Amino acid sequence: MSETIDALKQRAKAIRVDILRSTTEAGSGHPSSSMSAAEVVTALYFGGFMNYDVKNPRWPDRDRFILSKGHAAPVLYAAMAEAGYFPKEELLTLRKLGSPLEGHPNMVRLGGVEASTGSLGQGLSIGVGHALAARVDGKGYHTYVLTGDGELGEGQIWEAAASAAKYGLDNLTCIVDRNHFQQTGAAEEVLNMDPIDGKFTAFGWHTQVINGNDMGEVMAALGRARQVKGRPTCIVALTHKGQGMLKLLETLGDTNYHGKPIKPADLDAAIAEVEAGGS
Amino acid sequence: MAGASSALQSRRPIGQATRDAFGRALEALGAEYPDVVVVDADVSNSTRTEWFGKKFPDRFFNIGIAESNLVGIAGGLASCGKTPVIASFAAFIMCNAYDQLRMAVAYPGLNVKVVGSHAGISIGEDGASQMGIEDVSLACSLPGFVVLVTADEASTRAATRALLDHKGPVYLRTGRPDVPKVYPDDAPAPFVIGKANQLRDGSDLTIVANGLMVASALDAAEELSSSGIQARVLDMHTVKPIDREALLAAAKETGALVVAEEHLAHGGLGSAVAMTLAEQHPVPIRFVNLGDTFGESGTPEGLLEKYGLTAAKVAEAARSAVAAKSA
Numbered sequence: 001m002s003e004t005i006d007a008l009k010q011r012a013k014a015i016r017v018d019i020l021r022s023t024t025e026a027g028s029g030h031p032s033s034s035m036s037a038a039e040v041v042t043a044l045y046f047g048g049f050m051n052y053d054v055k056n057p058r059w060p061d062r063d064r065f066i067l068s069k070g071h072a073a074p075v076l077y078a079a080m081a082e083a084g085y086f087p088k089e090e091l092l093t094l095r096k097l098g099s100p101l102e103g104h105p106n107m108v109r110l111g112g113v114e115a116s117t118g119s120l121g122q123g124l125s126i127g128v129g130h131a132l133a134a135r136v137d138g139k140g141y142h143t144y145v146l147t148g149d150g151e152l153g154e155g156q157i158w159e160a161a162a163s164a165a166k167y168g169l170d171n172l173t174c175i176v177d178r179n180h181f182q183q184t185g186a187a188e189e190v191l192n193m194d195p196i197d198g199k200f201t202a203f204g205w206h207t208q209v210i211n212g213n214d215m216g217e218v219m220a221a222l223g224r225a226r227q228v229k230g231r232p233t234c235i236v237a238l239t240h241k242g243q244g245m246l247k248l249l250e251t252l253g254d255t256n257y258h259g260k261p262i263k264p265a266d267l268d269a270a271i272a273e274v275e276a277g278g279s
Numbered sequence: 280m281a282g283a284s285s286a287l288q289s290r291r292p293i294g295q296a297t298r299d300a301f302g303r304a305l306e307a308l309g310a311e312y313p314d315v316v317v318v319d320a321d322v323s324n325s326t327r328t329e330w331f332g333k334k335f336p337d338r339f340f341n342i343g344i345a346e347s348n349l350v351g352i353a354g355g356l357a358s359c360g361k362t363p364v365i366a367s368f369a370a371f372i373m374c375n376a377y378d379q380l381r382m383a384v385a386y387p388g389l390n391v392k393v394v395g396s397h398a399g400i401s402i403g404e405d406g407a408s409q410m411g412i413e414d415v416s417l418a419c420s421l422p423g424f425v426v427l428v429t430a431d432e433a434s435t436r437a438a439t440r441a442l443l444d445h446k447g448p449v450y451l452r453t454g455r456p457d458v459p460k461v462y463p464d465d466a467p468a469p470f471v472i473g474k475a476n477q478l479r480d481g482s483d484l485t486i487v488a489n490g491l492m493v494a495s496a497l498d499a500a501e502e503l504s505s506s507g508i509q510a511r512v513l514d515m516h517t518v519k520p521i522d523r524e525a526l527l528a529a530a531k532e533t534g535a536l537v538v539a540e541e542h543l544a545h546g547g548l549g550s551a552v553a554m555t556l557a558e559q560h561p562v563p564i565r566f567v568n569l570g571d572t573f574g575e576s577g578t579p580e581g582l583l584e585k586y587g588l589t590a591a592k593v594a595e596a597a598r599s600a601v602a603a604k605s606a
Contacts, residue, residue, distance in 0.1 A: 060360065107358070107387050114358065116387045119378050125348045126383055129355015129363075132340060136316060136361065156379070159348035166342070 002048030008215050011082060012042040016244045016274045018078035018091050023261040026095040029103065032242035032249070032257040034075035036179035036213070037146060040237055041065075043218045044144055045079045049226070051141075054084045057111035063141050064130050066115045068123020069148035069177060070104035071259070076113070077101050085112045121154025123147060124174055128164050131172040131232075142226070145174045150182025152193045158203070164232040165204030172232040173225045174200075177212065179241035181256040200234035212237025244274040285583035286491040286541070287401065289459035289498050289590070297490075298396040298453040300432035302327020304439035305364060309335045312443050314362045318342060320349040326366035326396040326453075346376040353391045354383030362390055362443065369395025369411025369452055377417060384448050385421040392442050393418075393450045398428075399541035400574035400582045401491060402455040407573040411452070416546025418450035419519045425449045425472055426519040428540070428548070430493035433462035434516060437470030445472055452490065454541075456579045459494035461514065475522040481509035484601050485529035485536050486593060487552055489515050492539040492567070498590035503597055510597060521551045523559065530560040535600035539567040539593050541583075563603035565596035 003011070015038050023029035044050050050063040067076045074094065081088045093099035100109040104118030115126045127145035134141050151157065164172055182190050193199065197207040206228045210217040218237065225233035242249045242257050248270050249255050262270045287293075295303075309315060309331050319341045323329035332339035342348055346367055353363035365372070372395050373380070384391045395418075398411040418426045425445060429435040435453065442449040461478065462468035469476055478493070479500050488496035493514045500510040511533050513525055529536060536556070538549040549566040556562060569586055583589060 115354070116382060119382045122347075122351050122379060122382055125351025125379070126355040126358070128342075128348070129352040129357075130359055131355075132352065133316075133356045133359030133361050136338060136356075137359070156345075156347040156351065159343070159345035160351065163342040163345065163348055163352070167340070 003046050005215050005219065008042055008046055011046050012038045012215065013274055013277070015042055015075060015078040015082060017271050018081065018088065019074040020262055020267060020270050020274070022074050022077065022091040022094040024264055024267050025092045027261060028095060029074055029261055030071040030259050031074060031261055033069065033148070033179070034072040035244050036239040036241045037072055037075050037177045038243065039213050039215050039218045040146060040175050040177065041075050041079045043215065043222055045083050047219050047222065049222050050144070054112070057085065061139060061141055064114045064143040066123045066127050066143065066145045067105055068117055068145050069120065069151055070117030073103065073105050076105060080112050120148070120151040121156040124157055124160035127172055127174070128160050128169065131164070131169040132167065134171050141171070143172050145172070147174060147176050148182070149176055149178045149180065149187045149193065149196065150190065152176065152196065153191045161200060161203040161205065168230045169232045170229050173235065174232065175235045175237055177239055178236050179239045181241045181258065183258050185256070197234065197236045204231055206231050206233045207236065208233070209236045209238065212239040213243045244277050245270045248273055285580045285589050286495045287456060287458065287580050287583060289494040291459035291461065291494055291497070293457050294460040295432040296455055296457050297429050297432065297435040298327050298455060300435035301394060301439050301451065301453050302330045304436040306330040306334055308440060308443060312362065314360065315364055315443065316356055316361045317364045318349055318352055318356070320344055320346050320367050322367050325368070326394060328364065328366045346371050347379045350376040350379035351383045354387070354389055357389035357391045362392065364392040364394065366394035366396060368409060369398040369414040370409060373411060373414040373417045380421055385423055388423050388447060390446055391448050393448070394453060395450065396453045397455045398452045399454060399490065400569065400586055401541060401579040403579040403582060404576050406576035410574045412543050412569055412574065413546070414452060415518055415542050415548065419546060419551065421448070423448060424519065425517065427472070427517055428452045428489040429516050430490060430514050431458055431461040433460065433464065433468035434470055434514070437468045438516065441470050441472050454491060458491045461493050461497065470516065473517045473520045473522055475525040476514040476516070477511065477525070478514055479510065479512040481511040482533055483508045483510060484597055485511040485513060485533045486539060486597060487513045487515045487529070487536055487548065488539040489518065489548055490541050492541055492588060495588065495590040495593050496539055499593035499597060502590060502594045508597065508601055515548055518548050518551050521555055523555055526552060526555050527559050530556050530562045534562050535604045536562060536564045537567060537593060537596045537600055538564060541588055542568055544568050544570050563600050565600040567593050567596050
């Protein structure tokens, strides 16, 4: 059941706060890469697009979400906790010995995680496998894959894109979290993959480019993707790495802020900025 | 034994290539195993999965020349309860898609069956780039993988059923040329994953072999017998998990071993045997393998001769191992 845009925005805020708290508690991790995708992940889990059963995570008819950019695990875990897969307190076990909330997702240790990821470029192929399985089994579920933009440098992404088009997988949607940064700098400078939508279009996909940090745009794009027949959809979600705490990152002098947690001394400021934010 | 030089020139009758036996077995088992889905990277007429594809077109996908994608798709299919069988040349599926095998199959322990054909130097004229000579080592380095190297057509048929019955990732290595028959035609070959088949008993040493070197091992054992050395021969078709009991018994009862395989020295059957016995019961071991080098173009027979994968070399190694017992 879909929630109102306002309710979804509140969910996204809660998820951002959980991302910050869990990574700061862990003392490591990727909060900025997680926060850019908060609207997309919130819309998928709470916007009425995914059917799932938290009591039966392997329910064969469930819709699938594959986090190809596995370093953004905190946004997945926060959404899963919000959905009720496990108690929210467990988010504070992130990256700790014995916790199923590993630094990158592990599908064996945490029910509801659809793929073990962390080596970039692989999630879209796995998504093609899920979509083909649905076809072989005559099932109606939809598979969503979230990739990063830097990740598009991996050739396997394009192998997968071509094969998804070959089989006309309209039960597959790829969302590119276009947050413009990768580990060492601006994505366009490290390896310019523009136009991303043009590339997916050339591969035979239906494509959309949206403001991926605008909940209304994300909801509308995901809705349109479900209407497309005969080909897969790519949504290029233009986002900001660290969305929700951009002012703090500016103050800290690092708008990429790749792969490091907010220091405990800055956590209150980060959370306050998220909660004050309009997104 | 005169006339039995390279592994392909055994006095045993020549049977199907192991890739052919696998392809026919997969085709025959398709109806009995409805969850099997075959994904191909455009080499199905080499790996022989095309026969399954023609019979079960709704369960066959050719995704193009893209091994990384092939393995990732297989992981997704397995996550949804299918039993994907993916085949390519051993060199390409293992070397090109190793990270994908690690991440999308081994790490989540998914039920994917990986078949590497055209293994070893016995593919012949196509040369070194096409020869999978490190595939067993790589497969053994994937946690949780079962690794199978079959000797002939009958054992490959049996292995194909066994790997489908096994729950979890499996690598099966197959070869291109027709190979000597090791097992008789009139009964199914015995095949239990992790259990070696003793093909011949002897008290002086044990020859442990897999793939096409099993026939050479048997030929060597006959040659040795005529000079008074009685060799036990084990078809060690499962490299991982290795049959520790059979190896321990061989070491204790025969006191020396030869390990023969169509693979690099490092990380294959020889390594597995040596590691096992070093811990349990060290005895002299000699190795017949490709050493540390790439192959080249040539006839399969000529290459096996040049690189020392012959019954004569196995016999020579056996004499050395036996001599080392009393040293």
